[in-house]
Amino acid sequence: MVRTTYAATVAATLAAAMRADERVVVFGEDVALGGPYLTTKGLAEAFGTARVVNTPISEAAICGAAIGAAQSGLRPVVEIMFVDFIGLALDQLVNGAAKAHFMSGGQLRVPMVLRTQGGAGQRGGAQHSQSLESWLVHVPGLKVVMPSSAREVAALLPSAIADDSPVVVVESKTLYFRHEDLPDEGVAPEPLGTARVLRQGRDVTIVATSRMVHEALEAARQLAMRGIDAEVIDPRTLVPLDLATIAASVVRTGRLVVAHEAVCHGGVGAEIAAQVQAACFYDLDAPVVRVGAPFTPVPLSPMLEDAYLPGTAEILDAVDAALD
Amino acid sequence: MAGENGALRQGGGTLDANVARHLLVTMWRIRAFEERLEPLKRSSTVHGLTHLSIGQEAVAAGVCTQLGNDEIVYSNHRAHGHALAKGVDMGRLLAELMGRADGCCRGLGGSMHVVDVAHGFFGATGVVGGNLPFAVGAAFASRLRGDSAVVVVFFGDGAAQAGIFAESVNLASLWQVPVVFVCENNGFAEFTPRSAHTRVERVSDLAAPFHVTAATVDGNDVVEVHRAFGEVLASASAGKGPFLLECLTHRRSGHYVGDPGGYRVASDDESWRDKDPIGRLVRRGATEGWFGEDAARAIEAAARDEVEAAVAFASASPFPDLTLPADLTYAR
Numbered sequence: 001m002v003r004t005t006y007a008a009t010v011a012a013t014l015a016a017a018m019r020a021d022e023r024v025v026v027f028g029e030d031v032a033l034g035g036p037y038l039t040t041k042g043l044a045e046a047f048g049t050a051r052v053v054n055t056p057i058s059e060a061a062i063c064g065a066a067i068g069a070a071q072s073g074l075r076p077v078v079e080i081m082f083v084d085f086i087g088l089a090l091d092q093l094v095n096g097a098a099k100a101h102f103m104s105g106g107q108l109r110v111p112m113v114l115r116t117q118g119g120a121g122q123r124g125g126a127q128h129s130q131s132l133e134s135w136l137v138h139v140p141g142l143k144v145v146m147p148s149s150a151r152e153v154a155a156l157l158p159s160a161i162a163d164d165s166p167v168v169v170v171e172s173k174t175l176y177f178r179h180e181d182l183p184d185e186g187v188a189p190e191p192l193g194t195a196r197v198l199r200q201g202r203d204v205t206i207v208a209t210s211r212m213v214h215e216a217l218e219a220a221r222q223l224a225m226r227g228i229d230a231e232v233i234d235p236r237t238l239v240p241l242d243l244a245t246i247a248a249s250v251v252r253t254g255r256l257v258v259a260h261e262a263v264c265h266g267g268v269g270a271e272i273a274a275q276v277q278a279a280c281f282y283d284l285d286a287p288v289v290r291v292g293a294p295f296t297p298v299p300l301s302p303m304l305e306d307a308y309l310p311g312t313a314e315i316l317d318a319v320d321a322a323l324d
Numbered sequence: 325m326a327g328e329n330g331a332l333r334q335g336g337g338t339l340d341a342n343v344a345r346h347l348l349v350t351m352w353r354i355r356a357f358e359e360r361l362e363p364l365k366r367s368s369t370v371h372g373l374t375h376l377s378i379g380q381e382a383v384a385a386g387v388c389t390q391l392g393n394d395e396i397v398y399s400n401h402r403a404h405g406h407a408l409a410k411g412v413d414m415g416r417l418l419a420e421l422m423g424r425a426d427g428c429c430r431g432l433g434g435s436m437h438v439v440d441v442a443h444g445f446f447g448a449t450g451v452v453g454g455n456l457p458f459a460v461g462a463a464f465a466s467r468l469r470g471d472s473a474v475v476v477v478f479f480g481d482g483a484a485q486a487g488i489f490a491e492s493v494n495l496a497s498l499w500q501v502p503v504v505f506v507c508e509n510n511g512f513a514e515f516t517p518r519s520a521h522t523r524v525e526r527v528s529d530l531a532a533p534f535h536v537t538a539a540t541v542d543g544n545d546v547v548e549v550h551r552a553f554g555e556v557l558a559s560a561s562a563g564k565g566p567f568l569l570e571c572l573t574h575r576r577s578g579h580y581v582g583d584p585g586g587y588r589v590a591s592d593d594e595s596w597r598d599k600d601p602i603g604r605l606v607r608r609g610a611t612e613g614w615f616g617e618d619a620a621r622a623i624e625a626a627a628r629d630e631v632e633a634a635v636a637f638a639s640a641s642p643f644p645d646l647t648l649p650a651d652l653t654y655a656r
Contacts, residue, residue, distance in 0.1 A: 025468070050468060056498065061491035064457025065464060068475075071446060072396070072465035091488075095451050096458065102652045104439035104447060105430030109655045140653050164655035 001181035009150035009182070010039040010115070010171065013157045014077060018047050021075060024161060025051045027062055028079030028115075035079065037117065037176050059088035063114065067096045067166075070112040075161055083118035083170060084127050090135070097166040098141030110166045113157075117171040119211055119261055121309055126297035129305075131210075131262035136168050137238050137271065143167040143192055144238040148213035150180040152196075152236055154187035163192060172210045193240035197249070201231035204255040204319050207246055207272055208234060212259040212291070212310065219315040230319065238268055246272065247279045254285035255322040259315050264292035289318040339547055343389075344605070344614040345623070347546050350385040351602050352627035354405040357414060360631045361404070361421070365582070369639075370421045372434040373450075375402040379544075379576030382601035383508050384409040386549025386571075387476060390557055393444045396462050398455040398477040401436045402508075403448035406478055411443035414630055415637035424641035431644040432652060453483035456492035456505070463501035463566075474502045474560045481509040481518055484527045490534075496566035497534040504560050505531075505568040506553070508543060510575040531568040543571025544601045547608065574599070 004012070011034075018024045026043055032054045034041035044052040055062045059080055066076040080086050086093070093114065100108040120129035136144045145160055145167060147153045153171070160167040198213065199220050208216035213234045220230040231249050235242055250256050256276055258269035273288040291314045299305050358378050364370040377384065380402075388397060388409035399406040407417055412428060420427030421435050428440045439447035446462070449455040459477035466473040483489055484507065496503050507527045511518055524530060531538035537559075541552045549571055556567045609615045615623075 053464075053499075056491070056494060058491035058495060060488050061457040061460065061495045064454070064488065064492070065461035065495060068398075068458035068461025068463075069465045070461070071458065072462040074465045074468065076461070091451055091454060092457065095449070095454060099437075100447075101655050102649070103429060103433040103437040104441070105428070105432050106652045106655075107429070107439050107441040108446065111655075143654070 002184055003179060003181055004150055005177050005179060006150045006153060006171070007037050007039050007176040009153045010157065011041045011043065013154055014040065014043060015046055017077070017158060017161045018043065018051065023073060023075045024077060025053065025069065025074055026077050026079070027053045027055050027066060029055055029057055029081050031079055036081065037173065039115070039171070039176070040079065059085050060092050063089035063092035064096060066112045066114070067092060067100065067110055070110045071100065071108050075111050077113040077115060077161060080114060080116040082128050083116040083132050084130050086116060086132060093142070093166070093168070094139050098139050101165065102141060109164045111164045112166050113160045114166070114168045115171065116168070117173045117176070119172045119174045120298045120305060121174050123300060123302060123305060124298070125300045129298040131260065131293070133170050133238060134262060134267050137268055141165065142239065145169045145192060145236065146210045146238060147171060147236070148210050148234050149175065151182060151187055152234070154182060155190040156192065156236060158189040159192050162189070167192070170210070174211050192237045193242055194237070195233050195235045195242035195245040197231065197233050197245065199230065199232040201229035201253070203229045203253055204257060204322055205231045205233060205246070205249040205253045206257045206259060206315060206319070208232065208259040208315075209238070209268065210261065212261055212315075215310075215312045216259055216315055218312045219319065222312070222316060223319060228319065228323070235272075241272070241275070243275050243279060247276060250276055250280045251283045254283055256284070256288045257291060257315060257318040257322055258288065259291035259310065259318070261310060262292055263295050264290050265295045267292050286322045286324070289322045291315055291318045339550065339612070339614070341614040343550070344547070344609055344612070346389055347385045347550060348602070348605050348609065348615065348620060349623050349627070350389055350409050351381040351546065351605065352624050353414065353630060354381045354384060354408050355602060356624070356627040356631045357408060357418070357634070358404055360635065364635070370435070371423050372436065373401075374421070374435050377402045377405040377575070379600065380508055380510055380573045381405055382546035382549050383506065383543045383571045383573055386546045387506055387553045390550070390554060391444065391476065393442065395473050396444050396446050396459070396475045398446050398459045398462070398475070399438070399448040400455060400478050400480060400483070401448060401450050401452070402480065403436065403438050407438045407440065407445055410440075410445045412438065412440040412445055415634040418634045419638035419641045422638050422641075423643065424638055425644045426638070426641035430648060432648065453479060453486035453488045455479070456483065456488055457495065459503050459505075460492050460496045460499070460501060463496070463503035464499060467501050472502045472561060472563050474504060474557055476504045476506055478506050478508060481507060481511070481527050482521065484530055485521055489530070493531060493534045493536055493566070493568070497536050500565040502560045502563065503566045504553075504556055505566065507568065507570040508573055509570055510573050526570060528568055528570040536566050536568050538568035538570065540570040540572060543573035544599045544604065546601050546605050
């Protein structure tokens with residue numbers, strides 16, 4: 001096994017993609033310097049600043065230039081440093097990247113990846129801590145990936161880069177420096193749109209994304225001590241969503257908890273709950289329970305932020321509600 | 325005529341008669357097409373917001389006829405002229421505007437989203453200024469490939485007030501990529517005159533702080549546009565970085581077909597009629613001996629015949645299959 005981190009795996013995976021395919025280029029603020037989380041560390045030294053290109057603080061132009069470069073045959077991987085800044089690039093992403101293939105009747109392709117990261121817990125305040133993936137999930141033409149570990153980065157980022165449609169990869173700042181052991185032989189790429197069952201169980205299904213996957217696994221460990229056997233599923237990609245794997249689990253357990261860090265209101269959990277109830281209505285023994293943040297901006301003050309963040313305790317409460 | 329594109333580049337000196345003739349043909353094709361669109365739009369045969377460029381044809385003709393199929397053009401919401409001048413088939417263009425299966429985008433795009441990759445026409449955008457960074461990225465790709473094929477992006481003076489304009493020009497300058505920003509300054513941003521939007525008189529004035537070479541030309545003089553763009557194209561092709569060419573012109577029609585038009589001043593329209601780019605080229609052609617009045621009339625007649633053939637082609641085309649949207653949301 002090789003001991004590594006999520007952030008180092010991003011950099012290593014990007015390096016492997018650039019080595020394998022000269023069409024892969026990286027743009028973004030400070031990417032040639034490695035970026036604030038070191039996710040592009042070493043790329044400029046290895047591949048030169050013609051392919052690892054620092055940009056000004058111009059999120060719209062970064063995203064738009066990636067679209068143009070992708071339409072001209074490159075495979076750009078661009079970085080928006082915090083998902084909180086994606087509003088500045090959304091016109092380009094939503095009206096440009098997501099629709100070009102469609103509006104051109106299939107003539108244009110936009111094989112770009114937009115990497116960004118979200119999540120609270122680091123006292124970042126309301127503009128550097130959000131989880132905004134539900135904005136992106138609502139846009140036909142975009143694919144949305146949320147790797148929950150270094151292993152998932154290694155499995156999914158190459159598939160995102162190889163995809164001919166625009167893919168947004170939302171990483172987690174909380175997970176960047178978590179240590180993890182990966183196999184010596186590496187992790188083979190896995191297709192987008194496949195969920196992963198991380199723990200098998202027969203009493204309740206917990207679908208969790210990004211950081212909440214780890215909270216769900218901890219909750220399942222504590223539930224096991226109480227004799228409750230939870231199944232934990234990481235959908236890994238929100239678009240396309242692997243409903244089949246989730247539904248097959250719910251058919252067996254009859255109970256579903258959906259957990260994400262984003263606010264509950266209008267979140268991805270609502271979409272998953274709706275799809276599951278439509279597919280498995282007569283197999284459900286209880287209403288689907290959602291776990292997410294309250295409907296407020298992320299507060300700065302440590303006491304308030306800790307109270308705001310959903311985690312293991314909230315998942316345990318949700319499982320109790322589902323089993324009640 | 326499209327096949328002649330790119331071969332019509334010319335160095336300094338007087339204009340070759342063949343080039344002049346091709347410019348007149350191109351402008352008449354655009355004019356005749358758009359004049360025919362107006363009734364087609366009013367009868368709901370053509371769908372969606374339809375932005376006409378009548379009066380602005382010299383810019384499309386002077387620029388696009390000098391570009392080959394491997395030189396990419398990004399256009400804006402007022403795209404028909406750019407598309408026709410770049411070589412997009414008129415029948416397929418009209419079929420697109422009518423939402424038909426034989427449209428160049430299979431009926432999924434429409435007037436504001438015309439794309440024809442085979443002719444290097446990478447399309448229009450319905451969001452003002454939204455296409456500017458695409459061109460910078462495409463030019464980045466051409467420089468990385470090493471061929472330095474020039475990329476051209478059209479935008480209106482209204483787009484210069486959008487933040488994306490400054491971001492894109494700055495990035496192009498920083499990266500020194502072969503992109504030419506062509507501004508069609510038609511005096512109006514949607515319904516209001518430029519003076520109500522900004523105190524900057526010329527769009528070209530906005531380029532200097534970014535160290536981008538810029539020029540302003542009479543955009544209703546196709547000979548002048550052709551000359552000026554030819555110079556810029558040669559410099560950009562030689563790797564001398566981005567350029568901005570501002571063409572002062574006039575939109576003879578509304579913002580879109582059916583726009584109420586109450587904001588227009590009648591005397592302005594009168595004075596511009598004398599400056600009409602087609603009339604000017606016809607008069608100049610007679611003086612220079614490029615073509616006589618009969619030849620010019622024959623060019624107009626041929627353009628109108630082509631438009632009727634396009635109407636027949638597009639009208640005969642079926643509507644697209646209902647499964648098409650789901651098939652084309654993601655690339656396969």
